[in-house]
Amino acid sequence: MDGDTLARVAYLAIILVALGGWVLVEFRQRMGQALRMALAWGLIFLGMMAGYGLWTDIRQDIMPVQIQAGGAIEVPRAEDGHYYLTLRINETDVPFMVDTGASGLVLSLDDASALGIDPESLMFTGEASTANGIVRTAQVTLPVIELGPFRNEGFRAYVTEGEMDGSLLGMDYLDQFHMEFVGNRMVLRQ
Known part of the structure; x- marks a missing residue:
């Protein structure tokens, strides 16, 4: 046990003794x-x-997941009004918010790191205009992307330096599909 951990344990012990003493006196x-x-x-x-x-x-009830129905992917609308897809990238599941206003597939720094992309090795030379202002981006190539039966190889994506809660799935990826909105579901077909 190092000194820092020992100090924390001692501090918690003092608090427990003080609390226990108060309980004994009070009750x-x-x-x-x-x-x-x-x-x-x-x-x-x-x-x-x-x-x-x-x-x-x-x-799953709060953020529903997509289902494969025949040759299509059906995505229920989440409680917050957005659609969320999970793509399998290099054998890792990555959740995305569908953003038809975004031009590209944009990875957050956390998701990029989870995929084995070292943010320190990226060159943030591009820029993107977002609701939070201008952010710098770095272009990367994703070897394999899978969405149900659909597969892409060597797909261009961007990693952003900006603060993002998750990654965005933009039109570069979505353009390969026929998108249809039926009730509260989005249906993707090729």
Whole structure:
């Protein structure tokens, strides 16, 4: 255990001793009540942990995923009004927000790193105009992109230096599809 970890453990121990001392003084005549309160808070904590653990299961309802139906990909509209697709790039699943206002396929720095692209090695010589202003971009080539049965090799994409919550799927990629909007679903066919 290094010195930093030891200091943190000591700090937490001091806090626990102080809290335990306060509980003993405050509830010295009512230990049953103190135990009930501790049990209630413990159950609340366990409930929050269980809710967090179930988040991956219920997340599908909040951000639905695409389904392959015959030769088409159907994408349900998410609660926020956007469409989200997951592309398989070099054997890694990358979520994208469909953005028909974007001209290219734009990777966030985090997604680029997850694909093995070293941001330090990129040359950010391009520029893109976004809702947040002008950002610098670096062009990259993605060896393999798959969306269900559809496959592209050597696809040009851009990595942005700008702050992005996720990656954007623009018209460079979407132009290869016939896009149709049926109710709250987007259908892509080639």
